[in-house]
Amino acid sequence: MNGATLVRKNLFRKKLRAILLLFSILIAFLIFAVLGAFNKTLNAGVETAAADRLVTVNKINFTVSMPYAYWGRVASVEGVKNVSQANWFGGYYQEPRNFVQTFAVDPETYMRAYPELEFTQGSAEAFFNNRQCLAVGADLALQYEWNVGERVPLNSNIWQQQDGTSDWDFDICAIFDAEDDNVPANYALFHYEYFNESLAFNRDQVGWLIINTEDPSMNDAVSQRIDAMFANSPAETETTTEAAFSKAFIEQLGNIGLIITLVTGAAFATILMIVGTTMVMAINERTREIAVMKTIGFPAPRIFRMVLSESLLLSLIGGLLGIGLAASLIWLMSQSPAVSGSLPGLSVGWRVTFIGIGFMIALGLITGLIPAWNAMRANIAEAFGKV
Amino acid sequence: MTEPLYQLTDLSKRYTRGKESITIFEKLTMTIPAGDFIAIMGPSGSGKTTLLNLLGGIDAPSSGEVVFEGKRIDNMSQGALAKWRAANVGFIFQFYNLMPTLTAAQNVELPLLLTKLGGKERKQRVRTALDIVGIADRAGHRPTQLSGGQQQRVAIARAIVADPEVLLCDEPTGDLDRATADEVLATLQLLNKELGKAIVMVTHDPSAAKYAQRELHLDKGRFVEKELVT
Ligand SMILES: Nc1ncnc2c1ncn2[C@@H]1O[C@H](COP(=O)(O)OP(=O)(O)OP(=O)(O)O)[C@@H](O)[C@H]1O
Ligand SMILES: [Mg+2]
Numbered sequence: 001m002n003g004a005t006l007v008r009k010n011l012f013r014k015k016l017r018a019i020l021l022l023f024s025i026l027i028a029f030l031i032f033a034v035l036g037a038f039n040k041t042l043n044a045g046v047e048t049a050a051a052d053r054l055v056t057v058n059k060i061n062f063t064v065s066m067p068y069a070y071w072g073r074v075a076s077v078e079g080v081k082n083v084s085q086a087n088w089f090g091g092y093y094q095e096p097r098n099f100v101q102t103f104a105v106d107p108e109t110y111m112r113a114y115p116e117l118e119f120t121q122g123s124a125e126a127f128f129n130n131r132q133c134l135a136v137g138a139d140l141a142l143q144y145e146w147n148v149g150e151r152v153p154l155n156s157n158i159w160q161q162q163d164g165t166s167d168w169d170f171d172i173c174a175i176f177d178a179e180d181d182n183v184p185a186n187y188a189l190f191h192y193e194y195f196n197e198s199l200a201f202n203r204d205q206v207g208w209l210i211i212n213t214e215d216p217s218m219n220d221a222v223s224q225r226i227d228a229m230f231a232n233s234p235a236e237t238e239t240t241t242e243a244a245f246s247k248a249f250i251e252q253l254g255n256i257g258l259i260i261t262l263v264t265g266a267a268f269a270t271i272l273m274i275v276g277t278t279m280v281m282a283i284n285e286r287t288r289e290i291a292v293m294k295t296i297g298f299p300a301p302r303i304f305r306m307v308l309s310e311s312l313l314l315s316l317i318g319g320l321l322g323i324g325l326a327a328s329l330i331w332l333m334s335q336s337p338a339v340s341g342s343l344p345g346l347s348v349g350w351r352v353t354f355i356g357i358g359f360m361i362a363l364g365l366i367t368g369l370i371p372a373w374n375a376m377r378a379n380i381a382e383a384f385g386k387v
Numbered sequence: 388m389t390e391p392l393y394q395l396t397d398l399s400k401r402y403t404r405g406k407e408s409i410t411i412f413e414k415l416t417m418t419i420p421a422g423d424f425i426a427i428m429g430p431s432g433s434g435k436t437t438l439l440n441l442l443g444g445i446d447a448p449s450s451g452e453v454v455f456e457g458k459r460i461d462n463m464s465q466g467a468l469a470k471w472r473a474a475n476v477g478f479i480f481q482f483y484n485l486m487p488t489l490t491a492a493q494n495v496e497l498p499l500l501l502t503k504l505g506g507k508e509r510k511q512r513v514r515t516a517l518d519i520v521g522i523a524d525r526a527g528h529r530p531t532q533l534s535g536g537q538q539q540r541v542a543i544a545r546a547i548v549a550d551p552e553v554l555l556c557d558e559p560t561g562d563l564d565r566a567t568a569d570e571v572l573a574t575l576q577l578l579n580k581e582l583g584k585a586i587v588m589v590t591h592d593p594s595a596a597k598y599a600q601r602e603l604h605l606d607k608g609r610f611v612e613k614e615l616v617t
Pocket of ligand 2: 437
């Protein structure tokens, strides 16, 4: 027997109580880790954004397009190494619920803008030379089991062709993936020219520009130059870093960070109160035993540590079980092609786990502090008086 | 002359409740030699438990000195007292006060967690202590699986396992029937005679007091001594 035996036996002396406490802690950390996993995955674009990439959008809103000529004009701005342009196609495959994130791009400059993309099937040349080519991200290809050589029609819920239809035919001629597994490859690319020529309205517009600067240190100057160039024109621009752009894009879905903070905050506040009061009561019930230990000669600081260890152990067991359960659930979800297609790389991850462990330690310390203090200060003679 | 185990000098204990002040005892002086076995008797509320608490350093006197083997303990810090208790004093209570989650052997081992002894030696000591009180066959049982007399034996084993100088017992047989009480008292007597442990035992039971070497009657803050068998 040692100090740890005492802590363990005391913690589990009332099995039902311990299990209920563990369960409530488990739930809180389950919520935390599941939301954390989604948040991480949604923000992967923000974190993996290249430092030298800028995005120029219409100042009104990034869903509003800009004149085609802007592309060429930005290319001549000092400090710009490469400019590409992209357009939101908003496609779906067969049925509207089969959403396929598709962009009409200028292939050559686009691949130059994103050097981290590499072709795993087909080739860059195939993409560049075939006007009807659909270059498919590896995660997306996996989701719909698409292979090079297949013909797929995609519908747009935004655009219309001149003949009144809104389905475009594509040849899958290349599949690409990102070097980094955390970067989602869950979208498809096709030729801007094919797109633009068939449009019934809004021709000769570009959705946004992607700029690589000569050096990240020039980012600010380049953004200012671009925005100054279009100031006081009918379509003013706003140029930001890719990270800021990704963030704004995600926030279209709602302020996910705030939702996560509120939900996990509420869960933690609840368990803090439940575990806190239960610990105080549990230790109060043991006042007499603690007095006996002191009588035997256990020093007050050791009693303090013992009680604190109990609440820490409780919090760590419950929390780790919660994160473990979250990791299993998230893993199961990520096995579904629908999820891996739209949220590739979905997992709890180390960052969330470590933050979680930090919370567990904090929870254990906060809930243990008052009972540990009470136990440490309890007067032996008085404790024995209370039979 | 050898040093006494305890020397109490002008010991007073008062409790103040608001403006009211009650004196439990006033200028009490007494000597307890090493190896003594004293039974302390007296009416309820006369301060017997209070006196044991002062001897055990779990309560401090209002004035006066408690000297143990030449060292004052009444002005020691809480931390120093805890250390001192672990090394010198064993406590035995009326209601045993065993840890309900621990087995008999683990209860006895508890004070050894405060020593530097290794696991093997601790086990050996626990075994010996349980043997002395005659309860080694119940080592693996929890307190709820033991009778009152058996629990008190475990409590005695716990009190002696760290080899203290003195055992302080507050009505150790108060909750036991006659026959069981006699067994427990015989064990205490054995510890006193064979192992030389000094024992200060508070009791209401005159026949329990007979096991001691001497009886002290505490009444209205004063002692009346009665020498018993030698
Ligand atoms: N914390 C306290 N505050 C005030 N009075 C106290 C306190 N503790 C004990 N007393 C009083 O001191 C007196 C002596 O108490 P003590 O417990 O020592 O008596 P006792 O002789 O052990 O009695 P019993 O035989 O009933 O156990 C009692 O009158 C009690 O009310
Ligand atoms: Mg008493």
